[in-house]
Amino acid sequence: MSTPDTTPATPDVPGEKLLRMYRDMVEQRRFEEEAGRAYGMGRIYGFCHLYIGQEAVSTGCAHAMQKGDIMISAYRIHAQALAMGIPAQEVMDELFGRATGNVQGLGGSMHMFDIEKGFWGGWGLVGQQVPMAVGVAFGQKYRNTGAVTVAFFGDGAMNQGAIHESFNMASIWDIPVVFVVENNGFGMGTAVDRVCSVDPMHRLGDSYGMANWAFDGMDVLASHKAFSDAIEIARTTSRPVFLEARCSRFRGHSMSDPGKYRTKEQLEEEKSRDPIPRLAAVLVEKGVATQDAIDAVDAEVREKMKEVAKAAGNAPWPDASLIDKYTYVDPLR
Amino acid sequence: MAEVLFRDALNQAMAEELERDENVFLIGEEVAQYNGAYKVSQGLLDRFGAKRIIDAPIAELGFVNLGVGAAMAGLKPIVEVMTYNFAILSLDAMINTAAKVHAMTAGKLSCPMVLRGPGGAGGALAAQHSQSLETQYTYVPGLKVVAPSTPADAKGLLKSSIRDPDPVVFIESEALYSSKGEVPDGEYTIPLGKGDIKRTGKDVTIIAWSRQMRQLIDKVESYCTTTGLDIELLDPRTLKPLDEELIYESVRKTNRVVIVEEGWRTSGYGTEIVDRIQSNCFDFLDAPIERVTMPDVSMPYSPPLEKIVLPNDERILAALRKVTYTG
Numbered sequence: 001m002s003t004p005d006t007t008p009a010t011p012d013v014p015g016e017k018l019l020r021m022y023r024d025m026v027e028q029r030r031f032e033e034e035a036g037r038a039y040g041m042g043r044i045y046g047f048c049h050l051y052i053g054q055e056a057v058s059t060g061c062a063h064a065m066q067k068g069d070i071m072i073s074a075y076r077i078h079a080q081a082l083a084m085g086i087p088a089q090e091v092m093d094e095l096f097g098r099a100t101g102n103v104q105g106l107g108g109s110m111h112m113f114d115i116e117k118g119f120w121g122g123w124g125l126v127g128q129q130v131p132m133a134v135g136v137a138f139g140q141k142y143r144n145t146g147a148v149t150v151a152f153f154g155d156g157a158m159n160q161g162a163i164h165e166s167f168n169m170a171s172i173w174d175i176p177v178v179f180v181v182e183n184n185g186f187g188m189g190t191a192v193d194r195v196c197s198v199d200p201m202h203r204l205g206d207s208y209g210m211a212n213w214a215f216d217g218m219d220v221l222a223s224h225k226a227f228s229d230a231i232e233i234a235r236t237t238s239r240p241v242f243l244e245a246r247c248s249r250f251r252g253h254s255m256s257d258p259g260k261y262r263t264k265e266q267l268e269e270e271k272s273r274d275p276i277p278r279l280a281a282v283l284v285e286k287g288v289a290t291q292d293a294i295d296a297v298d299a300e301v302r303e304k305m306k307e308v309a310k311a312a313g314n315a316p317w318p319d320a321s322l323i324d325k326y327t328y329v330d331p332l333r
Numbered sequence: 334m335a336e337v338l339f340r341d342a343l344n345q346a347m348a349e350e351l352e353r354d355e356n357v358f359l360i361g362e363e364v365a366q367y368n369g370a371y372k373v374s375q376g377l378l379d380r381f382g383a384k385r386i387i388d389a390p391i392a393e394l395g396f397v398n399l400g401v402g403a404a405m406a407g408l409k410p411i412v413e414v415m416t417y418n419f420a421i422l423s424l425d426a427m428i429n430t431a432a433k434v435h436a437m438t439a440g441k442l443s444c445p446m447v448l449r450g451p452g453g454a455g456g457a458l459a460a461q462h463s464q465s466l467e468t469q470y471t472y473v474p475g476l477k478v479v480a481p482s483t484p485a486d487a488k489g490l491l492k493s494s495i496r497d498p499d500p501v502v503f504i505e506s507e508a509l510y511s512s513k514g515e516v517p518d519g520e521y522t523i524p525l526g527k528g529d530i531k532r533t534g535k536d537v538t539i540i541a542w543s544r545q546m547r548q549l550i551d552k553v554e555s556y557c558t559t560t561g562l563d564i565e566l567l568d569p570r571t572l573k574p575l576d577e578e579l580i581y582e583s584v585r586k587t588n589r590v591v592i593v594e595e596g597w598r599t600s601g602y603g604t605e606i607v608d609r610i611q612s613n614c615f616d617f618l619d620a621p622i623e624r625v626t627m628p629d630v631s632m633p634y635s636p637p638l639e640k641i642v643l644p645n646d647e648r649i650l651a652a653l654r655k656v657t658y659t660g
Contacts, residue, residue, distance in 0.1 A: 103437065103438060103439035103441070104439045106436065106437060106439050107437055107438075107439070111437045111438075113438045113439075113441045113442065114441075115441050115442065120405070120442070121437075121438070122437075123430070124429075125425060125429050128398065128425055128426075128429055128430060131394065131395045131396075131398035131399055131402070131426070132398045132399070132401050132402040132405070132426070132430055133402060134395075134398075134399050134402060135398060135399035135400060135401055135402020135403040135404075135405070135406070135410075136402040136403070136405055136406045137402075137406075138399055138402065138403050138406070138408075139402065139403040139404075139405070139406025139407055139408045140406060142356075142358070142384070142403070142406075142408060143356075143406070143407065143408075161394060162394055162395065162398070162425075165390070165392040165394055165395025165396075166395055168390060168392065168395070169389075169390065169392065169395050169396065169399060172390070173387075325440070326435050326436040326438075326439055326440045327435070327436055327474050327475055328435065328475065328477075328498075328499045329435055329440075329443050329445075329498035329499050330497065330498050330499060331574070332477075332524075332525055332526040332574050333574075
């Protein structure tokens with residue numbers, strides 16, 4: 001099985017694109033910090049899973065996708081929605097449950113969609129979105145659109161039957177889908193090696209005849225290269241690919257998680273690999289941007305996200321008529 | 334009109350819709366090269382090719398969810414399950430995904446798919462292959478549920494289900510596949526959500542669907558003779574949404590209702606019909622509504638025992654006497 005190695009990407013990405021990736025990651029980070037604050041203040045309800053630490057994965061992928069390609073994910077999606085170009089205000093308004101939110105307040109933290117921009121959710125059951133994503137990719141192939149579907153799932157989903165059924169179907173039917181497990185080391189509070197017998201995870205692809213490899217999910221350049229290569233394979237050969245993004249989430253599984261399953265030292269070690277300062281260093285080193293310019297981006301984004309959170313608090317609540325508006329396309333009444 | 338087998342009526346419906354819309358495809362276990370576990374898809378692979386008639390691995394969660402995704406992507410999947418007993422493995426796809434697509438995306442996506450295959454009890458198949466599971470689906474907002482009793486209804490309703498923009502759970506009956514009935518010549522559809530009076534009567538309304546209705550159609554004249562009652566047979570055909578008006582109209586006329594169900598007593602679909610009737614026709618009822626159901630037991634294999642568990646002549650006649658106070 002062809003398994004491209006995990007050597008770091010040669011940063012052949014144009015400077016302008018590097019800068020955009022940097023800004024995207026900073027936006028996602030600051031957005032999530034605002035969301036965490038708003039949750040603490042009781043302005044965001046229900047579950048809330050922050051993506052902080054994993055921004056290189058979402059950003060590397062979004063920048064490797066082409067128009068028409070589709071990303072489908074689970075429920076840790078605020079940053080992925082932003083990476084795919086959904087405006088921050090729309091995402092924040094959705095978290096606040098407002099009429100101006102991405103799905104008018106019907107979805108909340110876990111359910112967001114923008115068909116045109118290629119972000120198709122936003123699904124709340126561990127692993128459920130993966131066979132569905134294979135179906136979306138099947139539909140694209142059936143209609144000869146040339147699109148590739150990228151199906152995200154967390155390491156906790158590795159042990160769901162749905163994943164194995166999906167891999168098998170994608171392989172027997174040559175479906176152009178890139179599977180990616182975001183392996184952040186913990187399924188909620190359970191260390192992956194306690195519950196998953198496949199080590200390294202990406203090798204599960206061998207069993208299903210799929211190209212597979214791992215990459216450093218804390219390095220946006222490695223991420224971008226891995227996704228670019230995988231999407232290329234899927235598009236040109238119509239074969240599925242399985243990627244393992246090795247990454248860390250710096251916060252708990254959700255807002256109620258005190259994170260007692262890892263030590264302070266472990267967490268500090270993980271934070272030392274923060275993808276944002278890593279890319280900043282590359283930008284300076286390659287002369288793409290000065291430290292001052294980078295600091296200016298940070299300040300500007302920080303201010304913008306504060307405004308976004310403030311505006312969300314003032315956005316209108318949805319109308320009661322929304323409750324049954326979308327239960328059926330045709331309610332037959 | 335021609336006499337057509339139930340399975341062939343379904344086959345005609347699928348063939349016509351496959352012909353009509355290239356986005357329609359059929360996927361399921363043994364549907365292609367084997368021509369269908371129950372031969373419902375006989376000949377479709379030869380006619381429409383492997384791109385559109387697809388043999389699935391035995392992985393219900395996977396391929397039903399694949400159907401959901403394909404529907405979201407603009408196709409019109411017909412997903413066949415070998416039986417609804419196996420579809421239990423795919424409930425996540427139907428309840429958590431298909432039913433929610435349109436609502437959760439605020440209308441940005443929809444799921445125009447049909448899940449179909451045999452449901453119901455009987456045939457000495459024992460506990461795990463002999464169950465009526467329609468309430469698993471009727472309970473869920475976002476799904477439509479259809480359970481026809483005759484070949485003509487099966488064809489017209491399946492065509493409508495395939496064209497419907499929402500996810501439709503289409504429940505057949507293994508015991509009905511070889512039953513025969515008149516099917517209109519040429520193109521026709523039957524709208525979802527519309528019931529049908531299979532026999533007009535004035536004394537008692539019997540409500541049933543799928544195989545139980547078919548058996549009632551076959552036996553109703555003898556029941557009328559035995560009891561001296563003029564029985565009305567009402568087949569809702571679509572369980573969700575339910576044709577309430579047709580039911581109320583019949584109840585206002587007969588004032589007495591018996592519901593015959595192939596499912597269990599507790600939480601069976603008949604409880605829903607009872608609830609709607611008592612809410613809307615209370616003053617028209619001359620007797621408590623009687624439900625003839627299976628008792629709350631797992632189906633035994635041995636034929637004499639199975640016969641006791643399924644609704645049977647004796648229990649249906651007893652119910653008719655009870656609602657008419659002639660027992």
